Amino acid sequence: MPPRPIRPAVYAAALALSVLPALSGPAAHAAEGEWSAAPVSAGGGRPYFYLEGAPGSVLEDRLSLTNPTGRPLTLRLRGTAATGTGTGTGAWITPAAAEVRIPPRTRAEVPFTVTVPVGAPPGGHTAALVASGGGRQARVPVRVRVAGPVLAALTVEDVTLDRGNSLIRYALVNRGNTTLAPSLAVRADGLWGRRLRRPARPLPVALPPGGRAELTEPWHPPALDRVEVRLTVTAPGAARGEATATAAFVPWGPVAGAGCAAAGAGAALWIRRRRRQGADAPQEARPANELATTGAAS
Template sequence: MGCRIRAVAAGAAALTAATLPCAPPSAAAPSGWRAAPAGAHARPYFYLEGAPGSVLTDRLALTNRGRQARTFTVSGSSGSGAGAWIATAARTVRVPARTRAEVPFTVTVPAGAAPGDHPAALRVRDQRGAERAVRVHLRVSGPMLAALTVENVSVADRGGAAVIRYDLVNRGNTTLDPRVVVRADGLLGGELHRPAHAASGDLPPGQRITRTENWADPPALDSVDVAVTATAAGGAHGTARARYTAVPWGAVGWAAAGGGAAVGGWFLRRRRRAGADDSPVQEGDPVRELTTGVTA
């Protein structure tokens, strides 16, 4: 079957639909459909930028590789924030079998919008309840500030190993992709040095995430200073520390048990000796006489 182009009316807006060539079942996604930014070049997400008061436009592509028509519901991400700024040309879209439809949408930036990144998403749901979210990276023009803090560092034992827990907080107005260095230095030398590695995906402004690092071989006996340092583009930098004291509780328990046994034995010997000294004198036992300062 060749490709053909046709227009599908949807309210006051026109949705462009292109019929796809027949494809073997293996070429289809498990659910049989896909939602992604439209265009000749594949984009993992939408990126839009504009000043407060501007109106930005783009198109969402809905691809139905199944053998039956599908009906989709399209909307901006729920809740407050930039998701409420999104308006789609049609809220409900019917896409025939083996067809791709493009849905225009607009982002109206409020006149009083704060500069910086305002993450949002386009949410797509089919008639069976399957859902996709296509990210929208929206940047409002103005002064940009990259700021990052590390908070609530702690270390906990876990069955012979240890777990380092910490929070990363985006204190600026730009989306960050933090990289983290974890280091532990003890009184007996360096215990852990984990080089810079990605801590998460995108960290939007004002968001907090909690991360953990497994420490397979912590020291058995030492006092360790654990430092977590995070960096990101734009000069964002933060460091926080925690003190971890490693004590071999098994050895301490044996030592305590041995000390208790020694003390108990000492008291037992004292009691036996005292009992022997206080025993009554039996008849026929030799009696010692004590003469104190007696003169004839």
């Protein structure tokens, strides 16, 4: 049975009781340092919150705010929207108080709840608790694993060959309900053999459910060839996806010059042949009256 949300009055009491003397003895040397925000941890520090629950459940945890300075500190708290929720942009996180006043050299533990929407898809989701004050801001990640069947599906789409910039352009789309860390392999084959081979390597991108990333891959296109470029993407737990693009590369400048030269040579040859044919042709007989006139004149 999912835990019930804490009532505001209980929140206030929990917050008041959690104000503890934070620094004494050797730790007091850090009294003039900056304030900090981190998950409350019984043994060892946690770099982020990790919570699990079914859609519709309410999860609870505590944020530790430490004021090592010699003056009171007021911090404002808010939760960010969870990524890849499929349920809009509303924040899942509700802190016990939107504003917390912390006495000098004191640590406050602030409860908060994470309300998982009823329609939240299974898989991993990431949000954050944000504390701000004293001219700075701190974000503490909140990772939520929503129970249910996990579907990992990844596709590569819209592959195009940008000749002018020597780039392969493509898009990765997460068609599943869990965040994916994709890897990419590239190969290119031409009429005269292999043009490019790049084995699979991790990409510097994390795709949330439903996420789309427009990416590029550098390459050197051939001067003269017909090439098929094939992209293969994989991710842990996901079926691999493939897509191809084909293009013909022709150096039109030299080709056009050669064509003009060939056309000129052909025209010159035709003219020479016509002249030769005219020189070799028999002279036509003159008319009889023209011959008679010529004789009389003699």
